Amino acid sequence: xxxxxxxxxxxxxxxxxxxxxxxxxxxxxxxxxxxxxxxxxxxxxxxxxxxxxxxxxxxxxxxxxxxxxxxxxxxxxxxxxxxxxxxxxxxxxxxxxxxxxxxxxxxxxxxxxxxxxxxxxxxxxx
Numbered sequence: 001x002x003x004x005x006x007x008x009x010x011x012x013x014x015x016x017x018x019x020x021x022x023x024x025x026x027x028x029x030x031x032x033x034x035x036x037x038x039x040x041x042x043x044x045x046x047x048x049x050x051x052x053x054x055x056x057x058x059x060x061x062x063x064x065x066x067x068x069x070x071x072x073x074x075x076x077x078x079x080x081x082x083x084x085x086x087x088x089x090x091x092x093x094x095x096x097x098x099x100x101x102x103x104x105x106x107x108x109x110x111x112x113x114x115x116x117x118x119x120x121x122x123x124x125x126x
Contacts, residue, residue: 009065034046037103065089083098
């Protein structure tokens with residue numbers, strides 16, 4: 001898994017329990033997954049179709065630096081499936097793992113469109 005994105009948890013990102021708000025983290029994950037897929041497919045016309053079970057296993061706190069990592073696990077005709085892990089940078093403590101995020105390549109009308117890539121083509125792509 002490649003951890004390319006880091007975020008600093010700051011007061012606007014906190015919930016009433018003073019831990020990272022889940023909605024904020026999901027926003028960051030969705031953005032990182034989309035950018036990762038765009039870089040893999042060499043095209044920015046990507047939309048999120050599906051995200052598997054979400055289970056926050058550990059919190060992040062104010063001033064924690066978190067890392068978001070993504071990995072390609074499957075490539076369909078119009079889609080790319082990745083998994084994602086978010087962890088605290090200093091301790092490597094996992095905050096959340098998402099086993100399956102499916103993103104779809106779309107045309108200008110928002111309809112699925114073949115992207116022409118295979119898993120083998122993307123295997124060594126960073």
